[in-house]
Amino acid sequence: MRVEFLGTGGFHPNEKRQTACIMLPEIGLVFDAGTSTFRVAQHIQTESLDLFLTHAHLDHICGLTYLITLPLTGRIKNLRLHGRTEILDAVREHLFADMVFPVAPPFEFHELKDTGELTLPSGDRIEWMKLTHHPGGSTAFKLHLKNHVFAYVTDTTVDHSYKDFVHEADTLVHECYFPDSKKTWADRTGHTHSTPLANLAKDANVGRLIAVHIDPLDESDDPIGIKGMQTIFPNITVAEDGLSLDLI
Numbered sequence: 001m002r003v004e005f006l007g008t009g010g011f012h013p014n015e016k017r018q019t020a021c022i023m024l025p026e027i028g029l030v031f032d033a034g035t036s037t038f039r040v041a042q043h044i045q046t047e048s049l050d051l052f053l054t055h056a057h058l059d060h061i062c063g064l065t066y067l068i069t070l071p072l073t074g075r076i077k078n079l080r081l082h083g084r085t086e087i088l089d090a091v092r093e094h095l096f097a098d099m100v101f102p103v104a105p106p107f108e109f110h111e112l113k114d115t116g117e118l119t120l121p122s123g124d125r126i127e128w129m130k131l132t133h134h135p136g137g138s139t140a141f142k143l144h145l146k147n148h149v150f151a152y153v154t155d156t157t158v159d160h161s162y163k164d165f166v167h168e169a170d171t172l173v174h175e176c177y178f179p180d181s182k183k184t185w186a187d188r189t190g191h192t193h194s195t196p197l198a199n200l201a202k203d204a205n206v207g208r209l210i211a212v213h214i215d216p217l218d219e220s221d222d223p224i225g226i227k228g229m230q231t232i233f234p235n236i237t238v239a240e241d242g243l244s245l246d247l248i
Protein backbone atom coordinates (compact mmCIF):
# COMPACT_ATOMS: atom_id res chain seq x y z
CA MET A 1 0.00 0.00 0.00
CA ARG A 2 1.52 3.29 -1.09
CA VAL A 3 0.91 6.81 0.10
CA GLU A 4 1.61 9.73 -2.22
CA PHE A 5 2.48 13.11 -0.81
CA LEU A 6 1.07 15.35 -3.53
CA GLY A 7 1.40 18.58 -1.58
CA THR A 8 3.49 19.18 1.53
CA GLY A 9 3.46 22.94 2.09
CA GLY A 10 1.31 25.18 4.24
CA PHE A 11 -0.59 28.37 3.45
CA HIS A 12 0.47 29.04 -0.14
CA PRO A 13 2.45 27.18 -2.79
CA ASN A 14 6.06 27.97 -3.53
CA GLU A 15 8.53 26.64 -6.11
CA LYS A 16 9.15 23.54 -3.99
CA ARG A 17 5.84 22.67 -2.38
CA GLN A 18 2.14 22.91 -3.23
CA THR A 19 -0.40 22.91 -0.39
CA ALA A 20 -1.95 19.94 1.34
CA CYS A 21 -3.09 16.78 -0.40
CA ILE A 22 -2.17 13.20 0.51
CA MET A 23 -3.45 10.22 -1.46
CA LEU A 24 -3.59 6.44 -1.06
CA PRO A 25 -4.43 5.56 -4.67
CA GLU A 26 -4.99 1.82 -4.17
CA ILE A 27 -7.99 2.46 -1.91
CA GLY A 28 -9.10 5.74 -3.49
CA LEU A 29 -8.49 7.74 -0.33
CA VAL A 30 -7.50 11.41 -0.29
CA PHE A 31 -6.79 13.70 2.66
CA ASP A 32 -7.31 17.44 2.07
CA ALA A 33 -7.55 19.29 -1.21
CA GLY A 34 -5.01 22.09 -1.40
CA THR A 35 -3.32 23.46 -4.50
CA SER A 36 -1.59 20.11 -5.17
CA THR A 37 -4.95 18.44 -5.81
CA PHE A 38 -4.44 18.83 -9.57
CA ARG A 39 -2.01 15.89 -9.16
CA VAL A 40 -4.77 13.49 -8.03
CA ALA A 41 -5.67 12.79 -11.67
CA GLN A 42 -2.25 11.22 -12.32
CA HIS A 43 -2.74 8.64 -9.57
CA ILE A 44 -6.33 7.41 -9.91
CA GLN A 45 -6.67 3.63 -9.60
CA THR A 46 -10.28 3.33 -8.37
CA GLU A 47 -13.77 4.12 -9.63
CA SER A 48 -14.58 6.21 -6.57
CA LEU A 49 -12.67 8.62 -4.38
CA ASP A 50 -13.29 9.24 -0.69
CA LEU A 51 -11.88 12.62 0.28
CA PHE A 52 -11.60 13.62 3.94
CA LEU A 53 -11.13 17.28 4.87
CA THR A 54 -9.31 18.28 8.06
CA HIS A 55 -10.81 21.77 8.00
CA ALA A 56 -11.98 24.45 5.59
CA HIS A 57 -9.04 26.83 5.33
CA LEU A 58 -8.27 27.64 1.72
CA ASP A 59 -4.91 25.85 1.60
CA HIS A 60 -6.84 22.62 2.33
CA ILE A 61 -9.94 23.07 0.13
CA CYS A 62 -9.19 25.23 -2.91
CA GLY A 63 -8.34 22.12 -4.96
CA LEU A 64 -11.89 20.79 -4.61
CA THR A 65 -12.70 22.99 -7.55
CA TYR A 66 -10.06 21.21 -9.66
CA LEU A 67 -11.57 17.79 -8.84
CA ILE A 68 -14.87 18.65 -10.42
CA THR A 69 -13.57 17.60 -13.84
CA LEU A 70 -13.00 13.98 -12.69
CA PRO A 71 -16.66 12.94 -12.32
CA LEU A 72 -17.74 15.25 -15.16
CA THR A 73 -15.36 13.56 -17.63
CA GLY A 74 -16.02 10.04 -16.32
CA ARG A 75 -12.53 9.54 -14.86
CA ILE A 76 -14.23 8.51 -11.65
CA LYS A 77 -17.81 7.52 -10.92
CA ASN A 78 -18.23 8.84 -7.40
CA LEU A 79 -16.52 11.53 -5.41
CA ARG A 80 -17.49 11.43 -1.77
CA LEU A 81 -16.51 14.41 0.35
CA HIS A 82 -16.29 13.75 4.10
CA GLY A 83 -15.95 16.44 6.74
CA ARG A 84 -17.45 17.76 9.93
CA THR A 85 -20.74 19.59 9.28
CA GLU A 86 -19.33 23.11 9.73
CA ILE A 87 -16.51 22.31 7.29
CA LEU A 88 -18.89 21.09 4.58
CA ASP A 89 -21.21 24.05 5.21
CA ALA A 90 -18.29 26.43 4.63
CA VAL A 91 -17.36 24.62 1.41
CA ARG A 92 -20.94 24.64 0.10
CA GLU A 93 -21.75 28.21 1.08
CA HIS A 94 -18.47 29.93 0.24
CA LEU A 95 -16.17 27.93 -2.08
CA PHE A 96 -19.12 26.87 -4.22
CA ALA A 97 -21.00 30.17 -4.00
CA ASP A 98 -22.29 31.23 -7.42
CA MET A 99 -20.02 34.27 -7.45
CA VAL A 100 -16.91 32.23 -6.58
CA PHE A 101 -17.22 28.98 -8.52
CA PRO A 102 -20.48 28.73 -10.47
CA VAL A 103 -20.36 25.01 -11.30
CA ALA A 104 -22.56 22.73 -9.22
CA PRO A 105 -20.22 20.23 -7.60
CA PRO A 106 -21.04 16.60 -8.48
CA PHE A 107 -19.89 15.55 -5.01
CA GLU A 108 -21.67 13.44 -2.44
CA PHE A 109 -21.36 15.25 0.86
CA HIS A 110 -20.96 13.03 3.93
CA GLU A 111 -21.16 14.84 7.23
CA LEU A 112 -19.01 13.64 10.12
CA LYS A 113 -19.65 14.13 13.81
CA ASP A 114 -16.83 15.53 15.98
CA THR A 115 -15.55 12.02 16.67
CA GLY A 116 -16.38 8.76 14.97
CA GLU A 117 -15.31 6.02 12.64
CA LEU A 118 -16.51 4.39 9.45
CA THR A 119 -15.56 1.53 7.18
CA LEU A 120 -14.31 2.49 3.73
CA PRO A 121 -15.36 0.59 0.56
CA SER A 122 -11.94 -1.14 0.74
CA GLY A 123 -12.93 -2.61 4.12
CA ASP A 124 -10.37 -0.48 5.96
CA ARG A 125 -11.52 1.49 8.98
CA ILE A 126 -10.98 5.21 9.46
CA GLU A 127 -11.36 7.09 12.76
CA TRP A 128 -11.34 10.82 13.43
CA MET A 129 -11.45 13.35 16.25
CA LYS A 130 -11.91 17.10 16.35
CA LEU A 131 -8.92 19.21 17.39
CA THR A 132 -9.48 22.63 18.92
CA HIS A 133 -6.17 24.50 18.88
CA HIS A 134 -6.30 25.97 15.38
CA PRO A 135 -8.67 28.80 14.41
CA GLY A 136 -11.96 27.07 13.55
CA GLY A 137 -10.60 23.71 14.70
CA SER A 138 -9.19 20.85 12.67
CA THR A 139 -9.72 17.10 12.43
CA ALA A 140 -7.23 14.29 13.08
CA PHE A 141 -7.62 11.08 11.09
CA LYS A 142 -6.39 7.55 11.75
CA LEU A 143 -6.58 4.86 9.14
CA HIS A 144 -6.43 1.18 10.11
CA LEU A 145 -4.95 -0.72 7.19
CA LYS A 146 -4.40 -4.47 7.29
CA ASN A 147 -0.96 -4.32 8.88
CA HIS A 148 -0.44 -0.62 9.35
CA VAL A 149 -1.93 2.29 11.28
CA PHE A 150 -1.58 5.60 9.46
CA ALA A 151 -2.41 8.87 11.24
CA TYR A 152 -2.73 12.33 9.69
CA VAL A 153 -2.77 15.40 11.92
CA THR A 154 -2.43 18.93 10.58
CA ASP A 155 -3.18 22.52 11.50
CA THR A 156 -2.88 22.32 15.25
CA THR A 157 -0.45 23.14 18.00
CA VAL A 158 0.85 20.02 19.67
CA ASP A 159 -0.90 19.06 22.85
CA HIS A 160 -1.50 15.79 24.58
CA SER A 161 -5.28 15.75 23.97
CA TYR A 162 -4.66 13.55 20.93
CA LYS A 163 -1.63 11.61 22.15
CA ASP A 164 -3.76 8.53 22.79
CA PHE A 165 -5.38 8.89 19.37
CA VAL A 166 -2.01 8.61 17.58
CA HIS A 167 -0.50 6.19 20.11
CA GLU A 168 1.64 3.56 18.39
CA ALA A 169 0.63 4.62 14.90
CA ASP A 170 3.08 3.03 12.49
CA THR A 171 3.21 6.24 10.48
CA LEU A 172 2.32 9.66 11.88
CA VAL A 173 2.03 12.39 9.27
CA HIS A 174 1.97 15.65 11.22
CA GLU A 175 2.29 19.29 10.35
CA CYS A 176 5.42 21.16 11.39
CA TYR A 177 4.91 24.63 10.02
CA PHE A 178 7.70 26.26 12.04
CA PRO A 179 11.12 25.63 13.58
CA ASP A 180 11.50 26.34 17.31
CA SER A 181 12.89 29.80 16.53
CA LYS A 182 9.39 30.78 15.37
CA LYS A 183 7.53 29.42 18.41
CA THR A 184 5.75 32.76 18.89
CA TRP A 185 4.35 32.58 15.38
CA ALA A 186 3.37 28.95 15.86
CA ASP A 187 1.43 29.75 19.03
CA ARG A 188 -0.17 32.83 17.48
CA THR A 189 -1.39 30.98 14.38
CA GLY A 190 -2.31 27.65 15.99
CA HIS A 191 0.49 25.68 14.34
CA THR A 192 3.26 23.27 15.37
CA HIS A 193 6.95 23.84 15.89
CA SER A 194 9.74 21.31 16.01
CA THR A 195 10.51 20.20 19.58
CA PRO A 196 6.91 19.60 20.81
CA LEU A 197 6.30 17.48 17.72
CA ALA A 198 9.41 15.36 18.28
CA ASN A 199 8.34 14.90 21.92
CA LEU A 200 4.85 13.86 20.84
CA ALA A 201 6.25 11.27 18.42
CA LYS A 202 8.43 9.89 21.21
CA ASP A 203 5.73 9.94 23.92
CA ALA A 204 3.14 8.37 21.61
CA ASN A 205 5.68 5.74 20.53
CA VAL A 206 4.90 6.08 16.84
CA GLY A 207 6.88 4.10 14.27
CA ARG A 208 7.96 7.02 12.11
CA LEU A 209 7.15 10.69 11.73
CA ILE A 210 6.60 12.46 8.42
CA ALA A 211 6.54 16.26 8.71
CA VAL A 212 4.29 18.19 6.30
CA HIS A 213 2.65 21.64 6.00
CA ILE A 214 6.05 23.33 5.93
CA ASP A 215 6.36 27.14 6.01
CA PRO A 216 6.31 28.28 2.35
CA LEU A 217 8.58 31.22 3.19
CA ASP A 218 11.44 28.79 3.93
CA GLU A 219 12.61 26.89 0.85
CA SER A 220 15.84 25.70 2.47
CA ASP A 221 16.76 22.02 2.80
CA ASP A 222 16.27 22.12 6.57
CA PRO A 223 13.23 24.26 7.37
CA ILE A 224 12.44 22.73 10.79
CA GLY A 225 15.84 21.82 12.25
CA ILE A 226 15.66 18.08 11.78
CA LYS A 227 18.93 17.24 13.55
CA GLY A 228 17.69 18.73 16.81
CA MET A 229 14.41 16.85 16.48
CA GLN A 230 16.27 13.60 15.84
CA THR A 231 18.01 13.81 19.19
CA ILE A 232 14.52 13.29 20.66
CA PHE A 233 12.93 11.06 18.02
CA PRO A 234 15.24 9.66 15.31
CA ASN A 235 12.87 8.40 12.62
CA ILE A 236 11.76 11.66 10.99
CA THR A 237 11.33 12.59 7.33
CA VAL A 238 10.53 16.09 6.13
CA ALA A 239 8.22 15.46 3.19
CA GLU A 240 8.56 17.13 -0.17
CA ASP A 241 6.06 16.96 -3.01
CA GLY A 242 6.38 13.69 -4.88
CA LEU A 243 7.42 11.65 -1.84
CA SER A 244 5.94 8.16 -2.20
CA LEU A 245 6.13 5.70 0.69
CA ASP A 246 5.26 2.07 1.18
CA LEU A 247 3.07 1.39 4.20
CA ILE A 248 4.30 -1.98 5.36
Ligand SMILES: [Zn+2]
Nearest residue numbers: 010011059155
Ligand atom coordinates in the same frame (compact mmCIF):
# COMPACT_ATOMS: atom_id res chain seq x y z
ZN1 LIG B 1 -3.09 24.82 6.55
Ligand SMILES: [Zn+2]
Nearest residue numbers: 055057134155
Ligand atom coordinates in the same frame (compact mmCIF):
# COMPACT_ATOMS: atom_id res chain seq x y z
ZN1 LIG C 1 -5.57 25.98 8.76
